[in-house]
Amino acid sequence: MLARLLKQHTGPLTRDLVQTPGSFGLGKVPERLKPVGTTTSICGYCATGCQLKLHLDASGRAINLSPQAHYPVNLGMACPKGWQALDPLDAPDRGTTPLRRTAQGDFESIDWATAVETFVHRFKSIQQRHGHHSAAFLSTGQIPFEEMAFLGCLWKFGMGFHHGDANTRQCMATAVSAYKQSFGFDAPPYTYADFEESDVIVLVGANLCIAHPILWQRIVRNPRSPKIIVIDPRATETAQAADQHLPLRPKGDLPLYYALAHCIIRDGRIDSNSLERTEGFEEFRHFVRDYSPAAVAEATGIDSDTIETLAHQVSEPGKRVSWWWTMGVNQSYEGVRTAQAIINLCLMTGNIGRPGTGPNSITGQCNAMGSRLFSNTTSLVGGHDFANPEHRLKVSRILGIPLDAIPSSPSLAYDQILDAAERGEIKGLWIVATNPFHSWIDSGRLAALREKLEFLVVQDMYSTTESAQVADLFLPAAGWGEKQGCFINSERRIGTLKAVRTPPGQALADFRIFRLLAHAWGCDSWFDSWTDPEAAFLQLRDLTLDRPCDITGIRDYQHIDQSGGIQWPYPKSMTTPPHPTHADRVGELTERRLFADWNYYTPTGKARIHFSPPAPPPEPPNADFPFLLLTGRGSSSQWHTQTRTAKSDILRKLSPQEAYLEIHPEDAAILGIAANDPVKVSSRRGEIIVAAYLAPTMQRGQVFLPMHDRRVNQLTHPSFDAHSRQPNYKACAVQISSAKTSSPSKKSRTSPAE
Structure with missing residues (x-):
């Protein structure tokens, strides 16, 4: 049986892998051939969710691409990464x-039958000796949600392990927790059209010009001449293009937003109709009495007059105010309360549910929203709750899974899984389409943790990632462009991706790998109906019935394509727009926001106002480590750990050629550092040497490193938000010295302090 499955899944592309014009040839396509057809696919990088037009040769192989002109997300635009997505x-x-580690420590090539047998034998042995909590998977926001759901269901239901989490924990867990607590469900309320409908746009810790350039272009298209305000410690590219930049002291967000609430309540600029649909406002009113602008000026680095002015700008009656945040809020030790402080401001002023308004979290990865709903990690698949017996029964009935196979509690979070591995409680780890040995906070710790694992499997496109290089078993996977499925973008829009290339060698789509493993484990009968991604989609669609993310009105993949993507919710009661193509329907018919009636997903139907006092930073600067290190995206041509973008000659040329540290020129002068000098950046966890970039856009006493270099996370501090378990990547204490002289920055302590 396994041999038949292997033959089926390693042969030419079949219906379950591709639905594009023509048939695939397996030979090399001559460069002289011109495109003879097209199809479309959602870009596989960030969560903007741009649609690309893929130009195909006569065999159906993509040989070029361009942005799709009328797609409601990108409207004919693409960033550098999108243009080079095939590279x-x-x-x-x-x-x-497949590769297996030998007794001598080298990799040897093996066939799929051996790889699958090795996987099953090793994990079953661990389970038999150590129990159902002794292994975990770490997954991704980069694969289709049909594959995410298959992985989570296979691992937890079929194989009987309990723990698994996705690297969306690193980018979106804060927003998820904030929305769930405030609205009763993880429900970003906005649509991208709100960028073009706002009178005031507040960007918090969001460098859209670099991280989400298409969304910045949506702002530029706004005909209302909006006031654009950026709240960010750095004078980023976005801050320089905005109308106003507030150079916030790092992690001064929370007291700032409490001060804004103080001013708005004091002056009576609240929307009573919106507040009637909230709970907890009176307690919040009392809480913010102590947060006057004068009281928070030192903590925020913003003077009282500026805070008063901002309070007026974001609460002016009749003005449409939208707030947008990304990793500057999410990747924090108190990110959930910061996000909820923004939500509270929108609830107080009625800036939610209407065009051009909203507390709006911009997602990081292409399918982070799909992971949030379908990965079967923190939430039971389909937006359900592990602890709810009715939800478990529904999942059992629709998916045909025995009820007793469905756990009643969620997994450990990402950091807790690694803690358990460090304690020797997690013995086996399966890493799928992510690279934690580069991307995880305080990454040097993972090298020691690796020694505690009995078995490490990495499933990825490349065998050269930091994580793959230390694996016991490597499984070669197909990438974007080589399989089909669906992504869900930041504005809740579901879009399809297509297979337009054949995976190289024996590489398989993740969906195919999961099918093989289900059979070898002996639970394949539970997944008989999961024959291909679209068949899985139809089951997952039915599973969302009566949930806030209900998409039971979607017929199939073709329906999604014809509609220009479909935003959830889309229940069966939703009528299909009358126009035949989405090109005619850019506008309200393809743009839908939540909470227009101010009815929320809580038991009472009311939003909840959450708050708590700001906490001190976990690692403030001191005499030994006097600088505060900030990290973030460095270029629109780079992506995360550069696992894919580094493969493109063009993207490499568009990006900085070496790692660099942004430092204020006056700080550099005191330290004897000139432009391009090698500098040593040291934290309590490690040190690296990079080139100095003198940047007056930095505040004194602060420095910045782009996150893409593999060494950066050797420095970052392992602290986490208490509600979301999201890592605090953005701020830690470091010392800076010239690599020529090794003169530590603590000898020049007066510079940052001034």
Whole structure:
């Protein structure tokens, strides 16, 4: 049986892998051939969710691409990564065969039958000896949600393990927790059209010009001449393009927003109709009495007059105010309360549910929203709750899974899984389409943790990632462009991706790998109906019935394509727009926001106001480590750990050629550092040497490193938000010295302090 499955899944592309014009040839396509057809696919990088038009040769192989002109998200635009999305598929270091670590420590090539047998034997042995809590998976926001759901259901229901989490924990857990607590469900309320409908746009810790350039272009299209305000410690590219930049002291967000609430309540600029649909306002009113502008000026670095002015700008009656945040809020030790402070301001002023308004979290990865709803990690698949017996019964009935196979509690979070591995409680780890040995906070700790694991499997496109290089078993996976499925973008829009290339060698789509493993484990009968991604989609669609994310009105993949993507919720009661193509329907018919009636997903139907006093930073600067290190995106041409973008010659040329540290020129002068000098950046966890970039856009006493270099997370501080378990990547204490002289920054302590 396994041999038949292997033959089926390693042959030419079949219906379950591709639905594009023509048939695939397996030979190399001559460069002289011109495109003879097109199809579309959602870009596989960030969560903007741009649609690309893929130009195909006569065999159905993509040979070029361009942005889709009328798609409601990108409207004919694409960032550099989107334009070069095909390049990573041709990289010479693609994984083409399964690899197994030998007793001598080297990798040997093996066939799929051996790889699958090794996987099953090792994990079953761990389970038999140590129990159902002894292994975990760490997954991704980069694969289709049909694959995410298959992985989570296979691991937890079929294989009987309990723990698994996704790297969306690193980017979106804060927003998820904030929305769930405030609205009763993880429900970003907005649509991208709100960028073009706002009178005031507040961007918090969000460098859209670099991280989400298409969304910045949506702002530029706004005909209302909006006031654009950026709240960010750095004078980022976005801050420089805005009307106003508030150079906040790092992690001064929470007291600032409490001070804004103080002013708005004091002056009576609240929306009583909106507040009638909230709970907890009177307690909040009492709480913020102590947060006057004068009281928070030192903590925020913003003077009282500026705070008073901002309070008026975000609460002016009749003005449409939208707030947008990304990792500057999410990746914090108190990010959930900061996000909820923004939500509270919108609830107080009625800036929610209407065009051009909202507390709006911009997602990081292409399918982070799909992971939030379908990965079966923190939430039971389909937006359900593990602890709810009715939800478990529904999942059992619709998916045909025995009820007693569905756990009644969620997994450990990402950091807790790694803690358990460090304690020797997690013995086996399966890493799928992510690279934690580069991306995880305080990454040097993972090298020691690796020694505690009995078995490490990495499933990825490339065998050269930091994580794959230390694996016991490597499984070669297909990438974007080589499989089909669906992504869900930041504004809740579901879009399809297509297979337009054949995976190299023996590489398989993750969906195919999960099918093989289900059979070898002996639970394949539970997944008989999961024959292909679209068949899985139809089951997952039915599973969302009566949930806030209900998409039971979607017929199939073709319906999604014809509609220009479909935002959830889309229940069966939703009528299909009358126009035949989405090109005619850019506007309200393809743009839908939540909470227009101010009815929320809580038991009472009311939003909840949450708050708590600001906490001190976990690692403030001191005499030994006097600088505060900030991290973030460095270029619109780079993506996360550069696993894919580094494969493109063009993207490499568009990006900085070496790692660099942004430092204020006056700080650099005191330290004897000139432009491009090598500098040593040291934290309590490690040190790295990079080039100095003198940047007056930095505040004194602060420095910035782009996150893309593999060494950066050797420095970051392992602290986490108490509600979301999201890592605090953005701020830690460091010392800076010239690598020529090794003169530590603590000898020049007066510079940052001034």
